[in-house]
Amino acid sequence: MNLFNIFDSITQVDPEFNERVSPRRDAIRNMMSFGKKVSLAAMPFVMSDLFSRAYGQTPTDVNGVLNYALTLEYLEAEYYTIGASTAGLVPTGPAAGAIATIRDHENAHVAFLKQVLGNAAVAKPTFDFTAGGAFANVFSNYDTFLALAQAFEDTGVRAYKGQAGILKGNRVVLTAALQIHSVEARHASHIRQMRRARGGAAANQKPWITGANDSGIGAAVDPVYAGEDLKVQAGVDITTLNGVSGKLSADAATQSFDEPLAAPAVLDIAKLFIR
C-alpha cells in the first residue's frame, strides 16, 4: 500500500464539503435517534449505513481520514500484540495488564474503523518495528519497547487532532474520532507513568508533554514532538496569563495544550516502521 496516496486523498479536501454535508444533517440526526434505540453492538452497522447515505457523493475525503486513522491503529495494534505475546518482555502483573488493556483498545479501534469503512478499508501494511535496525532491541528490551510505545501514543494523539478540521460538523465521524483520540491520550498518560517508574533516562517523565521532546530518548523522536513547545494559543501567550502566584510558567503553557501534527509529518514518522 502507498501511504502517500492516502495523504493525497486527505489533503485534496473538497472545498464544498461542508455545504454538501449540511443538507444531510437532518438525515444524520434521524439516524442517530434511531441509533439510540438499537443495541450498542449493532451501532457499527448503523454507522456504516449512515456513511453510505450521508456521504455517498464524497466518500474519499471522509474515508481518507478514516483510512489514515486505520493505518495508525494497525501499527499500534500490531505493536502491542507482538509486545504482549513476547515472552519475558513485559513484566507480569500491572505492567502486563496495562499493555494488554492498550492492545485490546488498539485492536478494537482497528475492528471499529474497518467495520465503518467496509470495502473501502485499506489493507494492513507490513511493519518493521525495528525501523530498519534503529530499534533492533524493541521486542527484547522493555525500556525500548515502552519508549517506542510512548512515541506511538503521543504521535497518535497529535495525528487525530490534525484531522479534526476535515471532519468539522460531522456528528458521527468527528465524534468517533474524538472518542478514539482521548483514549490514545489516556494510553500516553499511562505509558509515561510506566516509563517514569522505570527510572533512568525516563525518570522525569510526566503524564503530559513538557516543552518539545521530553522523552529522554534523544533526537531520534524529535519529529514526534516538533512544535509541542508552542506557548501562544489563538494569539494569546499563555505565559502572560495570571497563575496562582505570578504568571503561568512556560512548562505549564506547553503542558496544558497538546498540539496537532499534520499528515505529512505523521506519515514521515509512520513510514519508518512500514516495510
Place this chain on the structure above:
Amino acid sequence: MKETTSTNESLATVDQQLSSKQLQRRNFLKLAGAGAAGVAFLGMVGCSKDDDGPDQGGDGLYFGSGDIAILNYAYALEQLEAAFYIEVANKPYSGMSDWEKMLFTDIRDHEIAHREFFKAALGTNAISNLEFNFGAVNFSNRDNVLATAKTFEDLGVSAYNGAGWLIKDVAYLGLAGKIVSVEARHAALVRDLISNGSFANSEVIDSNGLDVANSPTVVLQAAAPFIKSKVDVRDLPTY
C-alpha cells in the same frame, strides 16, 4: 445510551458524599439521560425551581449562542476544574506524597491556563466568574478528593468529545482538540492514582475502544451540584 450510564456510574463514588436532595437530582438526571427523554431537556426547564444548583434559564449568566456559547460552556467547566484544584493544592489531603503534590500543582496550572485562555479569547463575551459549592468534598480525604477529580476529568473529556461536532469555527474546534487530550491525560493519571491500571477501564471505554461523549445538557446536569451561580444556557447548542 452507554455513555450516559457510565458517567452516572463514575459519579456514584462522589454521590456517597452528597446530600439526599442532590441524590434526588441525580436520579432525575439518570432518568432524563437514559434515553430519548434527554432531548426533552433542550428547554433546560427541568431543574428551574431548584435553589442548590444552576438555574439554567431566566436571569442567570447568559452564555450567548453558537460557538460563543460553546466556548462559555468550556470556560465554565474549566472554571470549575481550576477552582477545585486550587483548593486541592491549597489544602493537601493527609498523606499527599511529593509526587502527588507536583502532579496536582501541574494540573491546577493547566486548568488555570485553560480558564484564563478562554477568558482572554472570549473577551467581552465571557461570562462572569462562577461560584462553586464544594461542600460535598472532604478535601482532607485522599479517596474523596481523587474520586471527585476523576469525576471532573472524565466529565471534561466527555464534554469536549460530545461538543466537538457542534463547533462551527475550525479554529475553535482545533483549540478544543488541544485541550481535551490534556484532560484525558489528567483523567488517566487520576484514575491510576486511585487504582493503578484503571486509566482507561470499561467504566469509560466501550467495546469499540471509544471514550465517553456527552451532550452539553448531560454534562451540565452532572456538574449542577457543584455550581452555585445561576446560568442561562437557553441558546447553548446541544442535542
